[in-house]
Amino acid sequence: MQEIKIIDNEKKKEVKLPENLVFGKTFTEHIFEMDxxxxxxxxxxxxxxxxxxxxxxxxxxxxxxxxxxxxGMKAYKQVDGKIALFRPEKNIERLNRSARRLCIPEVEPELALKAIKELVKIDAEWIPEKPGHSLYIRPFIFATEPCFGVRAADSYKFIIILSPVGPYYPQGFKPVPIMATDKYVRAVRKGTGEAKAAGNYAAGLIAQEEAKKEGYSQILWLDAIEQKYIEEVGAMNIFIRFKDEVATPALSGSILPGITRMSVIELLKDWGYNINERLIAIEELFNAADKGELLEIFGSGTAAVISSVSKLKYHDREIKFSETEPGELAFKLYDELTGLQYGKIEDRFGWITIVE
Incomplete structure (x- = not known):
């Protein structure tokens, strides 16, 4: 493994974080870069x-x-003062899967993890200690070769930057409204939907903007072929709690395999829930709601951890839950995951990596 050269790791000024941290607007003093x-x-x-x-x-x-x-991952200041990462090896594995799909050279996992740890240690004073706050970690790779030619580039940069962040939803852990659409599609199977590619997010912006104009926070995407099966929400994977089952869309090649999604599935299995990864038709949700068999909908992702859904709109129909109180299972999962991340409960699964 290559040695990481550290240039000027001294603080330039006293760290003074904004009172109200807006997600992704503040950045630390140092950067990791590799060519x-x-x-x-x-x-x-x-x-x-x-x-x-x-x-x-x-x-x-x-x-x-x-x-x-x-x-996207986070570093957390735990209750005992230690700095923790949540399953960083899984993020690095996914980074390399994305790299393979876009013909980008993979990075050595051990070097990538070392780079993350070293950068976090150097800028450790930027980690907020308020409840729900953390240090967001953004590794990214992009092509740098100057050339007009449709082929894989010969040169790239791998960069890691850090951003102290407050809670993704500043108003607290409250349910959010989402809207399903068949006007646009996010990704098609065998495309790049399962990769964390920058272009995937650009493709979803127009639907996101239209949803916001109607008062909805996120878009629930449908599959691109039949446009009948739910896939994922703009910034998170989706879970449906039916009367006798918790279901999440199966990874079909057009859905991002979330690290938090994986963790939720493992937790639910550990707790004895009937959890299934399968095809879920949008009509199934409305039929279950009509029968009183749809208990809650929630999303999972690094930024928000768990997001309970207050209502789901599709065309002229709407499923409503509480607009003020999160679902029972969503709250339990949020409490468990954040408890692990901040060191409030025992790490039974070995998911926490301490930065030393």
């Missing part, structure tokens, strides 16, 4: 240095052909 050159032997010069703007050629292939992937 790939296919003609010079691969990944080289892993470096931690002062946060600064990038100098990128306007012809860089990322701007023209979209080779860009990213990850």
């Amino acid at each position: 790939f050159d296919r003609n010079k032997g691969g990944w080289q010069t892993p470096t931690i240095k002062r946060y600064e703007n990038l100098n990128i050629d306007p012809a860089a292939m990322v701007f023209h052909y979209g080779q860009a992937i990213f990850e």
Whole structure:
């Protein structure tokens, strides 16, 4: 494994975080950067240095052909003062799966984890200690070769930046309204939907904007072929709690395999719930709601952890839950996951990595 060169790891100024942290608007003092050159032997010069703007050629292939992937994870200040990461090896595994799908060179998992730990340690004073606050970690890779040619680039950058964040929903753990749409599709099976590719998010923006105009926080996507099966929400995976079952859409190749999703499934199995990954038709939700057999809907993701759904709209129909109180199972899962992340409960699963 290559050694990480650290340049200027001294604090430039006293860390003073904003009273109200807006998600993804504040960044720490340092950055990890590593370059790939296919003609010079691969990944080289892993470096931690002062946060600064990038100098990128306007012809860089990322701007023209979209080779860009990213990850999202968090560092938490636990109740005993230790700094914890939640299942970071799974994020790195997914980063490399995304890389393979977009013909981007993979990174050495051990080096990537070391880079995350070292960067977090250097900027540890930026980790907020308020309840629900954390340090968001954003690794990303993009093509840098200047060339007009539709092919995989020969050079790339792997960068990690950090952002102290407050709760994803500042108003607290309250249910959010979502809207299903068949006007647009997010991804098609065998496409790039299962990769955390930057372009996937750009493809969903127009539907997201339209949903916001109608008063809904997120879009629930349907499958691209039949447009009848639910897939995922814009920023999270989705779970449906029926009377006798908890179900989540099966990973079909067009759904991002979330780390929090994986953890929720494992927790529910451990708790003895009947949890299934399967096809779920949008009509099944409305039929179950009509029969009184739909108990709650919730989403899972790194940013929000768990999001309870207050209502779901599809065309001119709507399923309503409480607008003020989260679902029972959603709250239990949120409490368990955040308890693990902040060190309030025992890590029975070995999901926590301590930064030392």
